[in-house]
Amino acid sequence: MSNPWRGNTPAGVWSTLGPYFCMMPLDFVRRTVEQFCPAGGAVVDPFMGRGSTNFAARTTGRSSLGCDRSPLAWVYASTKCDPEPNPLRLLDRLADLESGVRAEDAEAETEFQSWAWSPRVLAFLRSARRNLDWQASRTDRTLMALILVYLHGKLGYSLGNQIGGSRATAPEYSCRWWADRGMTPPTLDPIDYMTGRIARWYAYGIPSGPPADIRLGLAEEVLPDPTGDTRRFDLLLTSPPYLGVTNYRQDNWIRLWMLGDDPLPHPSDTTQKYGDKPAYIAMLREVFERSARLMRPGAIIYVRTDSRPWTRDVTAALLADIWPSRAMVWRAEIPERSQTTRLNAKTIPMPGETDFLISNNAGSVDGFEPVPQSAIDAGANAISQV
Numbered sequence: 001m002s003n004p005w006r007g008n009t010p011a012g013v014w015s016t017l018g019p020y021f022c023m024m025p026l027d028f029v030r031r032t033v034e035q036f037c038p039a040g041g042a043v044v045d046p047f048m049g050r051g052s053t054n055f056a057a058r059t060t061g062r063s064s065l066g067c068d069r070s071p072l073a074w075v076y077a078s079t080k081c082d083p084e085p086n087p088l089r090l091l092d093r094l095a096d097l098e099s100g101v102r103a104e105d106a107e108a109e110t111e112f113q114s115w116a117w118s119p120r121v122l123a124f125l126r127s128a129r130r131n132l133d134w135q136a137s138r139t140d141r142t143l144m145a146l147i148l149v150y151l152h153g154k155l156g157y158s159l160g161n162q163i164g165g166s167r168a169t170a171p172e173y174s175c176r177w178w179a180d181r182g183m184t185p186p187t188l189d190p191i192d193y194m195t196g197r198i199a200r201w202y203a204y205g206i207p208s209g210p211p212a213d214i215r216l217g218l219a220e221e222v223l224p225d226p227t228g229d230t231r232r233f234d235l236l237l238t239s240p241p242y243l244g245v246t247n248y249r250q251d252n253w254i255r256l257w258m259l260g261d262d263p264l265p266h267p268s269d270t271t272q273k274y275g276d277k278p279a280y281i282a283m284l285r286e287v288f289e290r291s292a293r294l295m296r297p298g299a300i301i302y303v304r305t306d307s308r309p310w311t312r313d314v315t316a317a318l319l320a321d322i323w324p325s326r327a328m329v330w331r332a333e334i335p336e337r338s339q340t341t342r343l344n345a346k347t348i349p350m351p352g353e354t355d356f357l358i359s360n361n362a363g364s365v366d367g368f369e370p371v372p373q374s375a376i377d378a379g380a381n382a383i384s385q386v
Contacts, residue, residue, distance in 0.1 A: 011055075011059045011207060012204075013200075013201060013203075013204055014055070014079075014080050014083065014201070014206065014207050015052075015055055015080065017050070017076055017079060017080045017145060017149065018050035018051075018072075018073075018076030018077075018080065018145075018148075018149070023049070023239040023242075023304060023353070024049075024052055024053070024237075024239050024304055025052070026052045026055070026056060029052045029053050029055075029056045029237065030056040030059075030060065032056075032235075032237055032302060033053070033056045033057055033060055033062060033235065033237065034060055036234075036235050036237075036300040036302060036359070037057070037062055037234045037235040037237075037300070038234055039061055039062075040061060040062065040210075041062050041063075041233075041234035041235065042057075042062060042063045042064065042065075042231065042232070042233045042234055042235075043056075043057040043062055043063075043064040043065075043233060043234070043235045043236075043237055044064065044065045044066070044223075044233040044235070044236050044237075044238075044291060044294060044295075045064070045065070045066040045067075045236075045237055045238045046066075046067055046219035046223055046236075046238055046287050046290075046291055047067075047068065047219060047238045047239060047240045047241065047287075048066030048067060048068045048073065048077055048214070048238075049068060049073055049077070049239070050073055050076040050077055050080065051066055051073070051076060051077025051078070051080045051081055051212070051214065053066060053237050053238070054066040054077055054080075054081050054212040054214060055077075055080045055081055055207065055212075057209075057210070057212065058081050058207055058208075058209040058210060058211070058212050059207050059208075059209050060209070061209055061210060062209075062210060063210040063211060063212070063213075064210075064212045064213065065212070065213040065214075065215070065223075065224070065231070065233070066212065066213070066214055066215070067214070067215035067216070067217060067218075067219050067222045067223060068216070068219075069216075069217060069218050069219075069272075070248060070249075070252070070256075070272070071216060071256070071259045071260075072148070072252050072255050072256055072259060074214060074215075074216040075134055075141055075144055075145050075148065075259065076145055076148070077212075077214050078141060078145075078214045079141055079142050079145035079146075080145075080207075081207065081211075081212040081214060082138065082207075082211070082212065082214075083138075083142045083145075083201075083206050083207075084138050084139045084141075084142035084143075085206055087198050087199070087201075087202040089139045090139065090142060090143045090146075090198050091195060091198065093132070093139060093140060093143050094143070094191050094194055094195065094198075095191075096131065097124060097127045097128050097131055097132070097191075098124070098127070098191050100127045100130070100131045101123045101124065101126075101127045102123075102126075102127070105122065105123035105124075105126040105127055106119035106120065106122055106123040107119075108122060109263045110171065110263050110264055111171070111175050112171035112174060112175055112263075112264070113263065115161060115174065115175050115178045115179070115184075115185065116152065116160045116161050116163070116174070116185060116254075117159060117160045117161070117185050118185045118186065118187050118188070120187070120188075120189070120190065121159050121160065121185065121188065121190045124190035124191070125147070125151070125159070125190075125258065128143075128144065128147055128258070129257075129258055129259075129260070132144045134259070135216075143194075144258070144259070146194065146197060146198060146201060147159075147194065147258065148255045148258060148259075149197075150193070150194070150197060151254060151255055151258060152164075152165065152168065152254055152255075153165035155183070155186065156186070159186075159188070159190060159193065160185055160186070161178055161183055161184070161185040161186070162178070162183055163254075166251075167251045168250075168251060168252060168253050168254040168255070168265075170265070170267075171264055171265070219287045219290070219291075220283065220286040220287050220290060223287070223290045223291065223294065224294060226293040226294055229294075231294070232294060232295065232296040232299075233294055233295050233296065233299060234295075234296055234299050234300065235299060235300050235301075235302065236291050236295060236299065236300070236301045236302065236303070237302045238291075238302075238303055238304075239303070239304040239305065240283075240284060240287070240303070240305060240315075241272075241274045242274070242305065242306045242311065243274055243275065243277070243280050243306075243308075243310070243311050244273060244274065244275040245273075245306065246273065247269075247270060247272055247273040248272040248273070249265075249266075249269060249271070249272040250265050250266075250267065250269070250272075250273075253265035277386045278386045281314060281318070281383055281386060284314075284315065284318055285318055285322075288318055288319065288322050289322055292322050292323065298360055300357070300358065300359045301319065301323060301326075301356070301357070301358035301359075302355065302356070302357055302358075303315065303319065303355070303356045304353055304354070304355050304356075305353070305354055305356070306352065306353055306354070307332060307352035307353055307354045309378070310382055312354050312375070312379075313375045313376070313378040313379035313382060314379040314382050314383055315354075315356065315379065316328070316330070316356065316371050316375045316376050316379045317376050317377075317378075317379030317380040317382075317383060318379070318383075319356055319358060320371070320376045321380075323358050326358045326359070326360070327358070327359070327360075327370070328356060328357070328358045328370070328371045329356075329357050329365065329368035329369055329370055329371060330354055330355060330356050330357070330368060330369065330371050331354070331355050331357075331367045331368045331369065332352060332353070332354055355368075356371070
């Protein structure tokens, strides 16, 4: 039987939507969903990122709910799970965007824009930014998602000049890098370019399965109220943001500009780097507590966090406090790794990762060991000291 997660299949194509740092690769998510959620069951992911959990659930016959505070994550996850079914509607909207270009759209607002995109491409992007109603229209959201995929990346494989596809570098650095190498943005017809890319995405169909409920906002604010929502979930599968590792807004500032943010990043904004320990603990506690009230009796809890002792142990203490009567095991999934950008070949160290599993049969799962009480105590002590 062929693997439906790779190659020229709906799942293989749409699962790749959205370049980003992937804490939970899709193959791992699919295996976890199939192993720990019954067929026809329901999965919740309060930190969904680009929606791998929701996509895996949908394409394996499970319903799901996911949420994220980032509009970029919401656009990718929503489109990954529920793209516009008729590509002709996307082509009609491309024509609308072309006719909606204004003369001033070709004028760069910043030096970065003049180096990153040709005037014709910039005019198209600014028309798309102004005219696509990506929050209310599935058609516009799908087209915006595909534009975002090709907004920046390897030269010749995107709408712009050479830059990393996953992580946006600082504008000053990018401009110097391009100037030193004499690299100018490619001259291309953005309508023709996107028409060809749309044809590729739709060549093999679209995903199908139970619907995914994708919500934009902080999990502690947009998760359902269990007193008014009768849905209950069989599996909580999530990977919270890691303390002080990635500034999600800074790393995505170019694509966030397309969604209405400012044309330059704000280096001083660390709200999405999660560097404040008391706020981080409070967030995790509230999200896990709200999630716990949505779970069926005996539901499985699967949480991936980083392996630095503080984060790992604090997570262990919180999970033990919220599910005190259930067995909890853990394992080191990825001991170390790094991410390299295409623009400057800079290696970014990433922490190793630890998986926590809470289940009625947790002790029988291969590769997992009981969480030692010393780790839980260390986490409780760390919480008391912040």
